[in-house]
Amino acid sequence: MPAEAATWPSNATGVNPYPAPPPGERRQKGGAVQIDGKGAVIVGGASGMARASAELLRERGALIAILDLPTSAGEEVATGLGGSFHPVDVTDEEAVETALEDAVQALGALHIGVNTAGGGIGRRTLGRDGPHPLADFRSVIELNLIATFNLNRLQAHHMSKNEPDDGERGVIINTASIAAFEGQIGQVAYSASKAGIAGMTLTMARDLGSFGIRVVTIAPSLFSTGITSGLTSEFAEVLTRDAAFPKRMGRPEEYGRLAVAIVENPMLNGSTIRLDAGQRFAPK
Numbered sequence: 001m002p003a004e005a006a007t008w009p010s011n012a013t014g015v016n017p018y019p020a021p022p023p024g025e026r027r028q029k030g031g032a033v034q035i036d037g038k039g040a041v042i043v044g045g046a047s048g049m050a051r052a053s054a055e056l057l058r059e060r061g062a063l064i065a066i067l068d069l070p071t072s073a074g075e076e077v078a079t080g081l082g083g084s085f086h087p088v089d090v091t092d093e094e095a096v097e098t099a100l101e102d103a104v105q106a107l108g109a110l111h112i113g114v115n116t117a118g119g120g121i122g123r124r125t126l127g128r129d130g131p132h133p134l135a136d137f138r139s140v141i142e143l144n145l146i147a148t149f150n151l152n153r154l155q156a157h158h159m160s161k162n163e164p165d166d167g168e169r170g171v172i173i174n175t176a177s178i179a180a181f182e183g184q185i186g187q188v189a190y191s192a193s194k195a196g197i198a199g200m201t202l203t204m205a206r207d208l209g210s211f212g213i214r215v216v217t218i219a220p221s222l223f224s225t226g227i228t229s230g231l232t233s234e235f236a237e238v239l240t241r242d243a244a245f246p247k248r249m250g251r252p253e254e255y256g257r258l259a260v261a262i263v264e265n266p267m268l269n270g271s272t273i274r275l276d277a278g279q280r281f282a283p284k
Contacts, residue, residue, distance in 0.1 A: 032264045033168065036061030039107030041100065043090065043151060044116035046072035048225035049175070052256035053114045054081055060260065062112065065103035067096075090117045090147040097154055104158045111162060113155040114259055116175040118144040120190030137189045144193035148174055152204060152215070160211045168266055169212040173259050174201065176219040178276050185284040194219070198272040205270035214269040216262045221276035223250035244278025 040057050044050040045066035054064050054077070064083030067090070068074035078085035084106040088099035104110045120140055123132050152172055159170030176194040183191025198217055205215040222228060222239055228249060231239070240247050258275055262268050 031166075033165070033171075033266055035112075035260070035263055037063070038111035039063045039065070039104065039109045040112035040114065041065050041067060041103050041107070041110055041155065042114045042116075043067045044118075045114070046074035046077050048116070049220070049223060049252045049255035050114055050116040051077055052252035053116075053173075053259040054083075054256075056253070056256040056260050057112065057114075057263070058082070063107050065107050067099055067103060068117070090151065091142055093150055096147070096150055100151070100154050100158070109162055110155060110158040111170045112263055113151065113159075113170070113172045115148055115151050115173065117147065118175065118193075120144070120187065120193075122186040123189065124186050125188050132188065137192075140189035141193050141196070144190070145196040148197055149200065156208050156211065156213055159213050164212050166266070167212045168214070171214040171216070171263055172204075172208075173262055174215070174217045176217050176272060178219050178221050178274060178279065178281060180219055180272075182281045184281050201272050202270040209269075214266070216268050216270070217272040218255060218258055218262075219272050219274045219276070220250055220255060221274075221279045221281075223252060223255060225252060240277075240279065242279050242282055243276070246277055248277075250275060250277070 035057060038061075040054070040062040042050050042054040042057075042064060045054045045064070046068040054066060058064050058081045064078065064081045065086060066074045066078045066083060067086050067088050069089060070087035072087075074085040074087065084103065086099040086103045088095050090096055121136055123136060125132050152174070155170070155172055162169040174197050176197040177190070179187050179191045180194035180198045198219060201215055201217045208215060221243070228236070236249055237247070240249055255275060258273065262273075
């Protein structure tokens with residue numbers, strides 16, 4: 001038997017009984033979801049965890065469409081992946097609908113949605129300058145929670161038109177945060193918005209189950225992205241000292257590998273998966 005085949009189980013004839021399916025071939029019942037040839041919309045894909053997801057999905061043959069701000073590097077990233085770029089502010093309901101429609105048209109169909117756009121502020125419920133401004137709280141909820149739901153409902157609509165593959169028509173991956181579960185002082189708006197994303201995951205999966213559409217949320221800890229790029233190594237060590245192991249910030253490709261695993265495993269559905277090295281945020 002050739003050396004490269006030695007790691008495969010073999011039958012009496014010495015032939016690998018589990019050959020990989022040809023690219024684009026439909027999976028058999030119980031097999032991994034095939035990514036090759038599937039259309040993927042990556043929201044926030046110009047940088048960070050979403051960009052890493054786009055790159056890893058493209059390596060496996062997915063067709064990529066990136067939605068991100070007009071000021072982002074989305075055009076450059078999309079071109080490098082042989083995909084399309086659709087500039088949009090995710091808080092603009094009508095613009096999102098148009099951008100997603102254009103993205104799906106460019107892809108031919110939508111099978112995978114990865115949503116990471118968001119942000120936050122640092123304000124206590126009651127500070128020295130008075131109560132938390134309601135407008136600030138509302139804006140964070142709008143950006144993180146409502147924008148995510150808007151994307152989800154539209155993505156699901158497009159996915160519902162697909163021909164099922166072993167019953168599945170698509171998978172939606174959202175991004176929460178471990179702050180959804182143990183938010184720090186000053187994160188009340190951010191924690192509420194991310195808890196909302198985690199909270200709607202199972203219900204949405206149940207809503208969309210009859211269409212063969214899965215919904216999974218990733219809740220990362222601190223990751224090395226554009227937001228944290230300016231942190232010194234000393235400060236990064238302080239922020240991650242409560243992690244079990246490894247005691248460092250996550251890397252974008254680690255998020256991307258989990259996103260790929262979620263797409264490939266049809267039994268992952270309705271759950272929020274912590275990606276945090278065993279970290280639990282302290283109060284501050």
